[in-house]
Structure formats: C-alpha cells, structure tokens
Amino acid sequence: MSEAQSSFRESRLDEIRREASQFGTVQQAGIRAAGSPLPKASPQTGYYQQHLLKEPQWTPLVPLYFFVGGASGSLGVIGSLADLIGENDDLARKARHMATAGSTISSVLLIADLGRPSRFLNMLRIFKPQSVMSVGSWVLSGFSAFAAASTLADILDTQIDGSPIATFLRTIGRTGCTVLGMPFHNYTGVLIGATAIPVWNNRVRSLPREFGMSGLQSAVSLLELSGETDSNALNAIGLVAAAFETWEGIELLRTRDRELAPTKQGLTGALIQTAGVLSGPLPIALRLASLFTSRRRRRLRQAAALSGIIGSLCLRYGWVAAGTVSARDWRIPLNIPEPDASTSFDRRAADSLTRRTP
C-alpha cells in the first residue's frame, strides 16, 4: 500500500473492471464474487442480470390440468364418434364417461389453482376472444356441460328405452363434445404459446399440436388402461399420435434457437426430452410390437399406454417448468447475445498476475 502509484488505476484492476462490466462476475482472485455477482447494470448484463419477465405463477395443479384437459377433450371426441362410425359402443361409452369425469376434474383443478370456487365464476363474466384464458374457460365449461349431457343420455338410456330426452341430450352432447373437444384438447398449447415467455412463444406453432396430440395419446392410453386393449383403432390412433410427437420431438431438437435452451438443458430439458421418448419412439415400438404378438399384446399395449401417459405428464410439467426457467433468462427479452468463447476471460492471464498484499 505504500508503493507509489503514478496513476489512479493499475492495469490489473482495469482488467477486473472490464471483466466485471462484460460478464457481471469476476473470475480473478482477489475479487471473488462469492455467491453474488459483482453488481453491474450495463447493456451486456442488463439490469444486474435480473430477469425482466415475471415467472409464471401457476401451482403444480396447472400442468395436471393441462394433462387432464387434453385427455378429456380427446376422449370427448372419441366418445362421440367411435360408436357412430364403428361398432365400439362400450369403448365409446367409457370414453364419454371418462371425458365427463375429466372435465369435472379439470374444473376442480382450476378452482384449486385459483383458490376458491367463486373465482372461477369471474372467468365467465365476459367472453373475450383475444384472451386464450377466457376462450379456454368457456370451452371447458361448454365441454363439461356437453359431456355431462351425453353421460346423462347414457344413464337415461339404461333406464328408459328410446327416451326422446335421451336422444336430444345425446345429439346435443355428442355434437358439442366433438366441436368443443377439438379446442379443449389443445387450447392449452395456445394458452402458453401466446404469452411473453420466450421458450413458449418461440414454439407457439407447435405447442398446440404437441399438446393436442399428447392429449389424444393420453386419451387412447387411458382407454387402453381401462381394458380396451383389443381395439386396433385405438392402437392406430396411438400410433398416429406417437408418430406426430416423434416428429415434433425431432423438430424441437433440430431447432437451435436459444430461447429453447430450457427444453434441452437442466431438469426441464430432461423432462421434455424424456417426454419426447416416452410419448414418441417408445410407444411406437411397443404398439408396433403388439401387432406381431397376440400373447403379449395386452401387456405391450398397456406398456405403451403407460409410457404415453407418463410422457404426456412429463411434457406438461416439463413445458410449464421450462416457462419458469425461460422467464429467468435475462438475456433473451433484452436481445443480449450470449458471451462467446472468444471474448471470455483468459484465466491464465489472471493467474500470472501476482496478488498484492497490504
């Protein structure tokens, strides 16, 4: 400290300052940014590397809702069409009942996320086409009503033969479930896609597809797990959905946008990648295998179904969590490039500088 200095700053300290301003943290000995970055707000670090966007504030029930909703929407469609087109009355009835149960669970999950029932009613104060949440709430409500109608029709059918009320309810219910099941099973992809969260809005085109097909696969899988392992139609639908997911998965891997980092790294990346495998290639393989064996078919179909369901859950949880990770990325909304290796700090140069002592 007593050594004479001719200028205000030494080159070493200039280096520290440069590094600090560039990266927000300093690697050198002496300034050990232990646990905390060297505070800095700059065009390179944003505002103290603090994320600009707010994190999603949904409870863990929301991804579950995404899953249940996706499945019930698809079940509604299957339940409304399967016995009309093919001779799958039991399967269709089961699907309808599951759709009804699913839509009810969906409402419960939503209410649980909001805190109290009356808050859900606020959703229905208005209808707002530009608000996906509003559209979704109406779709959920409508779908629930139609699903309930068709279930009621089924119940009435078992009591009275050929009741005109049952026919009316059935027609209305099934038409409604088909029409609303379509948006209900995939609107959640729109819901998160059309937001400010970079990882989501980057995939705004594919998320509805991915979520929709995942819902369809879950529907198929649920039916299979409930015993419908003989239906080739279901297996075919499952294959289509899994193929679609496989394609989406590959597409995702091929896209190198940095907004997508959370889908490839970390826990969220692992979840989404696992989801890709569990709802893509793995069920495809199992389903195809099931075609060539009759003894193990049941098992294989059940395995494929289980894989599809876990995959779908992973997908929802993975993507929602990826939103949180993405919201924390301060660089993206500020358009700040990642520091690349060529400008990064030269460790060796730092080590060669000796530390002064008091």
Add this chain to the structure above:
Amino acid sequence: MPGLGTSVGRGGATTAQQSLADSDAILIMGSSMAEQHPVGYQWVVEARERGCKVIHVDPRFTRTSATADIWVPLRAGSDIVFLGGLIHYVLENEKWFKEYVLHYTNASTILRDDYVDAEDAGGLFSGWDAEKKKYDPETWLYKGSEPKKENGQSLPGHHDAGGGHAKDRGGEAGNTTEFETDDTLQHPRCIFQVLKRHFARYTPEMVERSCGVPQDVFLRVAETYAAASGRSKTGCICYAVGWTQHSTGVQIIRAAAILQLLLGNFGRPGGGILALRGHASIQGSTDIPTLYDILPGYMPMPFFDADSKTFEQYIKQHSTEAGLWTKFEDFMVSFLKAWYGDAATKENQWGFNFLPRVTGDHSELGYWLDMKDGKLEGLFVMGQNPAVGAPNGRLQRKAMANLKWLVVRDLVEIETSTFWKDSPEIERGELRTEDIATEVFLMPAAGPAEKSGSFTNTQRLLQWHNKAVEPPGDARSELWFVYHLGRMFKGRAARERTPKNDALNALTWELPTEGAVAEPSAEAVLAEINGRDLTTGKLLSTFEDLKRDGTTMSGCWIYTGVKPAENRNVANERSAHDALGHGWGFAWPKDTRIIYNRASAAPDGTPWSEEKKFVWWDEEKREWTGKDITDFKKDMPPDHKRDLSKGGLEALDGDKPFGMHPDGRGWLYVNSGLKDGPLPTHFEPLESPVENPLYPQHQSNPPSDKKQRPDNPYASTPHDSRFPFVLTTYRLTEHHTAGGMSRSLSHLSELQPELFAEISLELAELTGVSPNDYVTIVTPRALISARALVTPRMTPLIIQGHQIHQVGLPYHWGWKGIVTGDVANDLLAISQDPNVRIMETKGLVCNLIPGRHPAGHKALDELHELLEERP
C-alpha cells in the same frame, strides 16, 4: 455557526434555496445535497438545466455527484487545502471582484504590528499559550482598534469552557469601529496582502499532494467556479456536516466565506453560502437554542466570574460600537422581560442574575463525559437517540448506566431507552442489567403531525404546522410536557421561597391551554417569542421597535415580526407570490430571504447588472427597493456617512452591507470570535494517515480537544499501521440519522435494509473482500460489522505518492427497529472542535478486514487482539 457568524455577521444560511436557481455555479462540498436535502435540490437541478455548473467535492461519488457536472474526489479532512487552493487561485489570477472586495470587505484594513500569521510561525498564530493550549486574540485586532479588556484579561469568547456559538457575530474583542485602512491594498499588513501570503502555499500542487485531487481536475473547478463572479454572475456554496463535523469545521466554513467575499457573492441572488441544516428545525434550535452557551437570538449566556459580574459589564462586553449589536441592550432587556415579566425591573438589572452561569463545559459531549465519570444524576433525552447517533457509542451507553434516572421521550422505543437490557454492552458482558441502577422512563411523544408549532428550516424560514390528528394514547407534545413539568416545579418553588428558587419564582409561565389534556397554545408561545409593546400590549412587527427601558418584551428578537398581530401568524401563511417564496412562511430577520442584500447593489446603490438586479436604491422615493425586504435601513442612502452617536445601522456608512459587524464589512479576516485563528489553516483530522504537509510541527488543530482517555482512545496517527484506511461517515436518503424515525417504518427500511461499508474495487481487492461479504471495521474504540458494497463510486486517492483508501459508512443502524445493524458511531471518538465543540465524524482512520466479528464477549477479545497487533 460561528464560521458564517464571524465572517458576515449571522450564523445562518445567507440565502434561500430557491435562489440557487439563479446561480451560475454551485459548489456543493461537505454535503450530499441531493441525498440529504432532496427537496431543496430541485433548485440545483433547475439551475443546472439553465446552464449553471454544479460542482460536487466529496470523498465519495454520491447521488449529488451523479447529478452534478463536475465531481471531485478528495480525501476526507483535506477541505481547507482545497478551498485554500481556490482562494489562492482567485488571488493569483486576479479573479476577485474588485469593487465588491474594496467596499464591502475588510481587505483594506491594516493589522497590528504584533500580529504573526500561522504561515510565519509554523502553523500557530500569535497569541498562542502552549500551556493552556489556547489563543489570546489581542494581537489579531486591527491596527488602531482599542482592545476590550476586563481586569486586564479574559477577552470575551475565549473562556476555557465556552463554545463558540455565542460569539457567532465576532467583533467583541475590541472596538473595531476604529482602524487603519489602505484602499490601494498594497500595505504589507493590510488584510488583502496578509491573505495572499497566508494562502501562498495552497497551490494546485499542494491540493494534489494533500487532497489527492489531480491538478487538472482542481484547475477545472477553480476556473469554473471563479467565473461565477462579477457584476453579472454569481455562485453559491452549499455545505452541511461534511464540513462542520471536523476538528477544523468552523475554519472550513470560514475558508468558504473568504472565497465568497472575494468573488463578491454574498447578498446577491444565486450567491451566498447555503448552510444546509439538519433536522427539520435545527436552525430553529440554534436561533432559540438548545445549546448551553447561548440565549435566544445569538445572545451569549453569561459565564461565571467572567463577563457576568454585573449586567452593565455584560452588556458592555457584548455590545459593539456600531452596527446592529449596538442594540444588544434593547434585545437583552426585552428578552429578560419575556422570561421574567414584572419580576424583571431596572432595579434588579432586569433579572439578569436569575440567569444561570456557565461554569464549565456543559456541551453535549462534555456532559456525557461527566456522566461517565459519575458527575451527573439525571438526564432528559427528548427527540434524540444518543445510543446510536452520538460518537463513541460504547462510552455513551456505559455513561447512561451511571445515571440515577433517565427520561426518554420519543415516538418509538429507541436504543437509548433500552440500553440497559439489550445493548451490545449487555450482549458482550461489559454491562449487566442487574448492576444498572438507572431508572429509565420512556414517555411517548407526539409527532409533528400530532401537534402544532413551527419549524425553522435551513434557510431561516419559519413554517407553521397545524395539528392534523390527535396524538395516540398518552403521547404528548414537548410543549405539553415541558409546560406542565415547569408548572409543577414552579408550584414547588412557590411553596419554598428560598433564594435558590428566585429564578423559578420569577419566571413567567402562563400559557392558555385547551382540550382535555390541557395542551398549551403554541401560538401563545410564538406571540411571546415575537414580542409586545408592554405599554399598549400590542404585538410588535419589527425588532427595531425593541427598547432597553423595559417597555417591550421579546423572547427572540430575530423572530420579531413572525406574529405581528393577534390574528396573524406569518409562519402559517402559504401563498408564495414570487420566486423567493415571499408570502410563504417567515424568514428571519424581517422576512428577508437573502440577507446582506444591500450588497446586491453597487456602492452607489445601483444594481450591479441587469441580470442580477435584486435590491437597489430608489432615488426618487429615497428608499431601498427591489425583490426582497432590504436587510438595511430602508431610508439610509448609499452615500450616508456613519454617525457613531446614533448607533445601529446609522453608525455605518451607506455602502456597508454587513450590518451585524461594527465596520459593516464582510470579514476576510476575523479579528475575534474564533478560538483557532483569524484565518483558516489546514490541519489534519485528529486521526489521519497523512502527515500535515503544510505544518509538520502541528499535525492537528492545536486548540482542539481530543478528550483522550482510556475509554476514548486514539490511533497514534499519522503512522499507525493498525489503521491504514481513512474512514468517513454519512447519511443515506432512505434513512434518518439515528434511525428512530426510519428503521421503524417498513417503507423506508426496505429501501436500505442493512448497514454497509462502501469500498472501492481496489480496496476490496487489497483486503480480499468479495461484494456483499461481511467485513469488520476496526478503530481504537470499537469494531463493527457491515456488508461490503464494492463500488466504482469509491476510488483510492494518490496522496504524497501513496494510495489512500477510504471506507464510507452510513451511520443509521442500531439494534432496534425493523432493520438492525451494528452502531457505526461506536467507532468514533468523542472529540471537540475548539469553536462549537462538535465531534469529528467525517475523517478518522480504521482497518477493514474480511468477515464478521464474533458475537458476545469474543468480540471484545477480537478487538483487543486487533489493537495489539502492530505489524
């Protein structure tokens, strides 16, 4: 504020904050105005937007620096060198405002032959008594002035125990109406030449060597500020406790006053010195003082056995032969009539002997030491939190443990009221609750919104506040408390009519009260302060009407006019009708916003320039007119020749604006009133890592009092290797002083939740401290921990070839409230500057080590270990 008082006459800001908007350059030094006076700072910002250059000189880059045009880092405690450098620059480069200096200052006055300047005697002026460590200022007088002596000794203002507040005006040591001058300013002993020689060594090189300010930066400041001078330009200097809280504080302000006098900046719009005061009514608390050595209106408290044997002697010593202080007797008699009413008669010298006498150092810090030594029984603490805000907190808290009783009145439960159960001393085992016999009374106080009254703010402006809500519960106003306590005392005294109780019995103590709790009327107090004509009972509207025959009374003569009629309270008026805010509140004296404003006109009474036209002589109406109340005799023409027989302002020439001084001039050189010399001279702080480059024989201000003792130890500076860094303390916008009012509020606490130490990247690197880490700061008195705020805003300075690191520490934390932290003031020493007995908070030495200090008694072990370590 004797710095300003002795230089220009009154111990108050000479201007209004609004007037800053008219400045061409503003030098803010010794204050972080944007942070501590953010509302007033709007006018600095406005001025800046109009093209004014704003300069901030501060050891740290603060929010003020950030909004200034020029920031100059300097070493804490080197301000006189910097200002001396500016004075030197102005003199050397002929930048001084010639006409102003010649007519309005004492530049031409010739000094006595036996005056010896500090420059010629290694740092000491003539008159130094090495044994008593004090000056006899007789040799400082003007040539031709007759010294005032009583019993051949003891000049007023230089008692051992006296603070300097009473002598704010200076000029009591001799009859300075008579003196020799040389208007050519060539006489070697004329003040102008003395000044030149005195500051000859305060060169840019010296500034660089002592302050750590590179010469080019210094010269940029010098050029910029010196340009704000002359007929059409003005500059203002703003300071606060970054200057005052030094062992040379008063002299720093003196240096600023010299600079402003040379540049012709007093009494003019956009000029002057803005002493930024602290608490909402701190100006009020020197006007109507809470200080031990003055009476209201800057009248001296009589000293035992010195100036106060008779009233006559007292009046004679403190009156002057010309200027406003010739009226001292009018003010004093009126004041005694206010206090003692009918009991004050000509026969009993207006009750002069009822006034207590100062017998020793009863300053705050003085009595605190007495308390520690067991010489004090009880203490009222009203609106103060010394356990946190006062220096050497450890000593202070231990001192309170020696009291029999302690009354604390506050808005919240503050540290001072709980020292006996949860102070660091208890935690560390230095004090034990069961051993403390102090009976502590904590009484809830009503806050400003819960009571009516006035504030006198930084620009001498009285503003009234009306009670907005009832105080909660048992909370009562100070007025209620003191009034009713006094009533009880008086009741007792009335029953016990001994001589001891004479003063109490004589005291007037009747106030109308109202409401269930019998709240006394604050307006009635204001009326008493304002004063009345006792023959008619009418309120007075100007102090000029005060008389010495006992027919008028006034509690504080400078405030006369604030309540000129029963139904009028000027402090409560709120319709400003001009830029200076006339119509809003009352600025003493006489609602003058810029004092000494006679100086805003040239000697002949015409405005200096169209741009700075302010107050001028209207030849037609034969009176002074303009944008302010004239701080002058309204009908006294510029060519008036002094008539000593008349006294008052008529005893001065018509071109002498500084009417408080017997010669009507601004004092570049102060012939009396200061205890450490007539001219500012640089001394190092009491603790400093740097050798005094100017006066190696005298490291620190010779007459300052270190109060050095085992419980108030010092580092052995300049070369104490245990304490290599400079430490300075300060405030944050987000908190208020000792924290009782901010650490108890969540909305403020969250803004600055933790005590931190601001250090440079370089110091962090040197000490191995990471950002946000805890560090421990050590001085000979204590050690505390804080978070490290590593910032480029702190920068090491190169002083005499060495890198000097500075540690900045805000002092708002204590152990109570929403956010807590160590008490920064535990690090400080109790010291007293010679003039006003203030402690040195702004420049000391410390060490800084990474990590947090241990808890409990281990903290003391660590302290002792660190103090012993001498690498």
Add this chain to the structure above:
Amino acid sequence: MSGATDHTGIQPGEVTSFLTDSTLCIGCKACEVACKEWNGISADGYDFTGWSYDNTAALGHSTWRHVKFVEGEITPGIGGNSAQQLSWEFSSDVCKHCEVAGCLEACPTGSLVRTEFGSVFLQPDICNGCSYCVISCPFGVVQKNEDDGRAFKCTFCTDRQKAGMMPACAKACPTESIKFGRLDELKVEAQVRLATLQSRGMTDAQIYDPTHTSVKGIHSMFIIRGEPETYNLPPRPEVPTIYLKDAWKSAAFEAVAMVGAVVASFFFLGRKG
C-alpha cells in the same frame, strides 16, 4: 411551491401519460415510497442486494414504482450530468400502460380495463388471480400476490386522476423527473427535451417509447441515457396476442388431424368382423 389541492386540469377522456426523465432523477426514491403510502402497499422484504442502492430490485405486486440504479465508469473531474460520461444513472420504472397491453388482452375476467385516461387499470375486486396477465406482460410488470391471490400493478392513480390530482409518485418527485400530463403533449415535450439533451452533447440520450412494435407505444415514456437494456427495458417488446393467429391456426389444423385420425381409425379398424 404549490399546494396539495391544485388541479391537474385534465378531464376524463383525455389520455394521460408519464414522461419519466432519468436525466432529472436524483434517485431519492420518494416516488417509490409515495406510491406505497398512497396505495397502502406493504413492504416487500428487507434483503440487501448489493446492487448499488437498489434493494427493492424490481417492479412487482408490492412495488409499483421502482427506482433503478446504474453505476458506470467513474472519472474524477466529470460528474454524472456531464455529456461525456454516464456514471450513476437513476431511472424510476413503472407500468408502461401500453397502447396495446398484453396484460389487458390476456385477462379473462375483464378485471383489467382501459380507463377514461387511456391507462390500464386492474380492478382488484374482479381479478380472480388466474395470473395469465403475469406471463402476458412483455415488461414483467404485473404480478400476483401469492398471499392475497390476486394480481396487482400500478393503477396510474386513477382514483387521484378522477379527483383532478396528479399521481402520487409524480407529485412526490422533487425534481419533476416524473412528468405527468396529456399524452400528446408529453410526446412533444419528450422530443424537445431530447433535442435539448443532445444539443448539450448527450448523444446517448434517447426516448424509450416502443411505438415500432406491436405494443404501439406506451403511456409512461422514459428518457434514458445509454441503452435500454441497461435498465431492463426490452428493445423490442411484443404483445403476445400477435402469436394468436399462428397458434389457433395450428391448433385448428391439429384438431382436424385428430378428428381425422379418430374417424379414419374407427372407420377402417373399428368395425367388428
């Protein structure tokens, strides 16, 4: 010196705005505190960040005004206001009251509305805490209070504005760094101010008002020095509704694909025998 009762003279129906000028800000945080006091918001924690003097860190459900502290290179002899250098900038942030507001578009309940002053107002009695606005705000402003279950943000002091008073933050600002007034007038004022600053050599001064993006401008403009990124102001904020068309298109395509798959599968494979 103006009293607390002076009227802004602004009538409902006139679009108002803030112009927060960092070059006049002194970092006193009066705006932040005044906002909390007026609106009765709680403190949001007592954490020491070490980020210069900013310990409240960001806008959120309990911080509707937030003063940012940006430290730059410090050079002795040059103050922060000089043209050459930006050294310690303060900038008071607030909800942008977007011309096209992501939060408002997203809100399913109609809690978020456009007021008669053109600002975006969140009606706490209608908000159901779905938190969809939170992820739809491109500026990261609105946030749900997890304890309370509803979202909160700056109200633009609509209550005060209706009473003819200026917002509490603007009123508290000692240096008029926060200007409040009619949007069209402030837009002009911003340009004039920018020209002034640039003529003083502050070439790095700029107006932040993203009119060029789908946000189409904001009702709380800023004058800053340096890059917006430094202040966490996004250079290209977009309203998420711009993604809707693509998203719904893709959803429709997938829905049709699903129905097709179901129909085809059951048609070809779902028949007995």
